[in-house]
Amino acid sequence: MKTCEIISVGTELLLGDILNTDAQFLAQELAKLGLGVLHQSVVGDNHDRLLKALGQAAERSDIIILSGGLGPTPDDITKEVACEFFSKELVLHEESLERMTKYFKNKGLDMPESNKKQAMLPADCVVFENNNGTAPGLGMEKDGKHILLLPGPPRELKPMFTESAVPYLKQFSDKVIISHNIRTFGIGESAMSQEVEDLLDSENPTVAPYAKDGEALLRVTAMADNEEEAEKLCAPVIEKIRSRLSDYIYGIDYTCIEEAVVEMLKEKGLKLATAESCTGGLIGKRITNISGASSVFDCGIISYSNEIKHKILGVNEDDLKKYGAVSEQVAKQMATGVLKLSGADIAVSVTGIAGPLSDGTNKPVGLSYIALADKDNVWVKKLNTGRKDRDYNRYVNASNALNMVRVYLNKR
């Protein structure tokens, strides 16, 4: 098996200014290709240290993946140092220059002179086109060692890796690794793990539990000579998990619960409306993250103040005073209010105290009420995360609202 290593280049990483999400993405993708990653490192935009890091990497690995430092400014030197290391000369790559010029033109701009250096590439490399930015990436070889250069911004790196680096790397990959993520909502990581304890020791496929942002998932991973065989190894284990966790599972290989919700709404031909207080638009934002959400979602009201809750959603003013904005009563009226206003089939609402500060009442930070209404009924759920973390509370509130919709649709 060929060994791979990842070198992330950027002083901003050494200073901790940005989180190294590129390295995680690359590690995951290389694992899927069956390419073992034994080392990852980070170096700054520094000629000598980068050259030395390349030397050490080439001693122990067959393929070196470098990300970052392909920008137009003088401190971007990754390509130059990599070419120095491989003794390759940079020449102008007309096609890339044309593509970059067009890229700027489409934005109504002239290409700055400084960007031209991004089109200078070694003559015998494989060029990775950048469809989301200016700097092209590349793959090049010398004496059996390979260097791949990718841009640092994740929005550019990820699609370029999938479109161009994967085909380049396929030549080195003799095993296939396949993973499936079984995503659940409403069960904790420990409880979920207990349900499948006997499966956690299996070796091929492996079964591993993960927890994040109020959700738990199981990853089933198999290695085999080809995709078909790997899938055959996974299938019976996934079936076992499915039968044990049943309704907690919202999807296999979905990336998020909103994907499941949009899919189910489409299937059933139903429309959803939202009324959000503490989540401030996050539920709407998450639903409309999904391309094609327009066929199932057409209206959301962000009613951050009591006045708007009354004026637009028709929440009773006396109830607002008597029970407070964060109450069962108000949550219910928000849901029924937006249902009427929008003409949707179902509506979901959230009102809560996201924190970190209290709302001036004696209700705890982390408390929220989530309601779901259809034409005949309205249900409400009380939640208390016990945390003062605003981002966490808002995210988990939105997830619970989406899950309430999922559970409702499951029964329809």
Next chain:
Amino acid sequence: MKTCEIISVGTELLLGDILNTDAQFLAQELAKLGLGVLHQSVVGDNHDRLLKALGQAAERSDIIILSGGLGPTPDDITKEVACEFFSKELVLHEESLERMTKYFKNKGLDMPESNKKQAMLPADCVVFENNNGTAPGLGMEKDGKHILLLPGPPRELKPMFTESAVPYLKQFSDKVIISHNIRTFGIGESAMSQEVEDLLDSENPTVAPYAKDGEALLRVTAMADNEEEAEKLCAPVIEKIRSRLSDYIYGIDYTCIEEAVVEMLKEKGLKLATAESCTGGLIGKRITNISGASSVFDCGIISYSNEIKHKILGVNEDDLKKYGAVSEQVAKQMATGVLKLSGADIAVSVTGIAGPLSDGTNKPVGLSYIALADKDNVWVKKLNTGRKDRDYNRYVNASNALNMVRVYLNKR
């Protein structure tokens, strides 16, 4: 200046199963202590490779910070390998054993036999107590080189670093590093860099450009004997940048443009409302990310369909047919519509094609119209990102809407 490096130990990092947030945290904290980090690396739980990594690190750095691999299972070997490298023997540390026994007892559990190895420490080390888990950390020295061991889980590592590693490291820290981020909107990275080209070569403070998600920023970083002197070095350079980039700058050391907008609205005592189509609640979500946004934001309408644009926001049906939902006319009417409905002082609206698919018209994916209305006027801006990336388009649309509010408020 002493140099530091970070080695993260864990096969789960090499596989990309978890994001290396520890490395970012450590890098940030070490920078604050004035300890330069020139290398970060990740190795698996593997004896030979870890030993080799330590050797390379000790050649180039004075202080090596290792995180992870202090657990009770046989594959946790970081401490054992570090002691082998420094030729130190492990002996039982009674105090840690007692603390760990108590830790389990408090949870109503007996301590598993396997955890005892976590209390084996080199005789002459400085023990870092773990108040959030079992494994103690430590600092140790040999021939002027230092190794610090910290547990991998962030909720154990972070407090231990602050409580115990910082006091240990203070002995090496004779300099202070201070950074300020000058954040701009509406100017590209290249154009911004050209405006301050002469400053990019300066050495103390350094000035470095960064770009992310449609924004560009300049980081000014100074090193000095104390904070006051470092600030004195930064001040004149920041002043120069401020005078050259003036209106493009939305804030210094702000984390995002919504922070600037909420701050300005508060200052001027004005309220904002939003009407969102393609951004689907993202503007509202970003504004309400900011704690205390409730005093300046109380209403947002997510009008994803034409019907809702007409019914709730009062957009003219004929205009919707004639010009289409993604048009100057509709953007303007969305802004004026939500302004009336909400009673806010200003309103901002976005309508566009986020993609990746077209909306069935011949308008390009990436096109959007952003409008801003106050009681007397309404302005509209056309934007075309030229990209098909839904997340990017939505984010940049929301940023441009927020920037339009900022520019408006700047002149009031």
